[in-house]
Amino acid sequence: MAVGSRRGETAEWFAREHGIATAHSRYEDLAADPDVDVVYIASLQPGHAGDAVMFLEAGDRFLMEAMWIRFNPGPIEAVRRIHEGEIGTVTRLDIDLTIAVDDDPEHRLRSLTMAAPFHAASEITITDSDGTLREQVTPEPGSLHHQVAAVNRALRAGERQCVEHPWHRSREVLGLCDRIRGRLGVRYPGGVDDCSVGSGMIVAVTTPTNDACVLMGTVALEPQRWVRGVADAQLSPMSPWFGPLAAAGFDGIELWERHAVSAPEREQQALIDHALPIAVLNSYVSLDDPDPSARAGVADWANRLGSSGIKFNVGNDADAVGAYGERIAAWIDVLPVGCRVLCECHHGISIAEDPVVAARIMAAAGPADRVQAIVHTHEDVDHIRERFDAYGDRITHIHVNHIDFVNMTIPRLAEVADGLAAKVDLLRELGFDGSWTIEFVTGPGTDGDRPAQLVDQAVADLAVLRSVLS
Secondary structure, rough: OEEEOOOHHHHHHHHHHHOOOOEOHHHHHOOOOOOOOOEEOHHHHHHHHHHHHHHHOOOOOOEEEHHHHHOOOHHHHHHHHHHHHOOOOOOOOOOOOOOOOOOOOOHHHHHHOOOOOOOOOOOEEEOOOOOOOEEEEEOOHHHHHHHHHHHHEEEEEEEOOOOOOOOHHHHHHHHHHHHHHHHOOOOOOOOOOOOOOOHHHHHHHHHHOOOOOOOEEHHHHHOOOOOEEEHHHHOOOHHHHHHHHHHOOOOOEEEHHHHHHHOHHHHHHHHHHOOOOOEEEEHHHHHOOOOOOHHHHHHHHHHHHOOEEEEEOOOOHHHHHHHHHHHHHHHHOOOOOOEEEEEEEOOOOOOHHOHHHHHHHHHHHOOOOEEEEEEEEOHHHHHHHHHHHHHHHHHHEEOOOOOOOOOOOOOOOOHHHHHHHHHHHHHHHHOOOOEEEEEOOOOOOOOOOOOHHHHHHHHHHHHHHHHHHH
């Protein structure tokens, strides 16, 4: 065991008080100490990012003190009760943080460059809607040791992060703090006005290894995706999963339109406000209907969500090739500036499965910068080549999808990595240099068909896709 401090005398005093054999007068020496298994970083907040990066570069494991409250048994129990419905519907959360500070303007807690307020909640109360006090809980004092115990459990299990508070949770919290700070107009010295200080550690771990833009399709995360007539209330909210997906390295979302249009107002606002961009709105709006109002509604949602693309399908009426082109042309006239439509053209869904027909429809609909196309990795090589021959200049997006339509099963990308790599090589040979969506993941129709498990599989698939693309 060892201790490090910016001042040698402080490190030596702490070592004597706690029976620690080694005291370092520089953090760099602590990072280089071969006898240290894990480092507890308790420096001031402004130094957290630099300290964390230093230990990362030295190959050291560490615990960052700042998120200690997430390991406190009191809040953990409160969250469990909420999730399991023991408390009832939570309508309001009041948090009161008051710290007594003297009038000295140089006091550390009054300094933007030094501030590190610490507060342990003295009580947690549960009150019914009529004001009746139902329960009062006093959290365990001195609860910093719980995070140390969690780190020890993770190390013994060979894990790289704690299940109680994984990396993506830290990034979510810090991102929320930065958004609040930005709205209040708080600016720190040194021009640090983004997440670079708060989440530098996380970014260093999760930054993609290449420049390819990869989106996550929310249809893959929806257990009710193929249930006809499913009620709006049965659909899963997607915004809670945006943080984990962003932390894992996804660049954005391809959002199934029902996850926005059919969602409660609070969820709609959460989708709009989240930092992870909804790059593509996945729409199934009809092009067989001559009435343009539904398509105008999709355009409005694309505008509200800030989407730069709308995925669509044409119909199956072989006599409506001209009408489809005209309706798409009218549609793009009402799209937000910079937004384009993306035709999904694989076999079995519309007359656009024929590359020649699809090319005719898109040519009639508009120029290649407004009317584009999607290709799928589950299609065979000949079909992909035919699509590039017919409208290769319009293909800007790929759906990564290896679904077996006969058995309705979906493999993990790790199981088809060689085949995926061959498709990627083919697409690059054909000149493709666009974006990607993981459209489906393994799990539908199984016990793992729940958002949490599906997100975990999506993260695993992303690592495979990134590896193949790099």
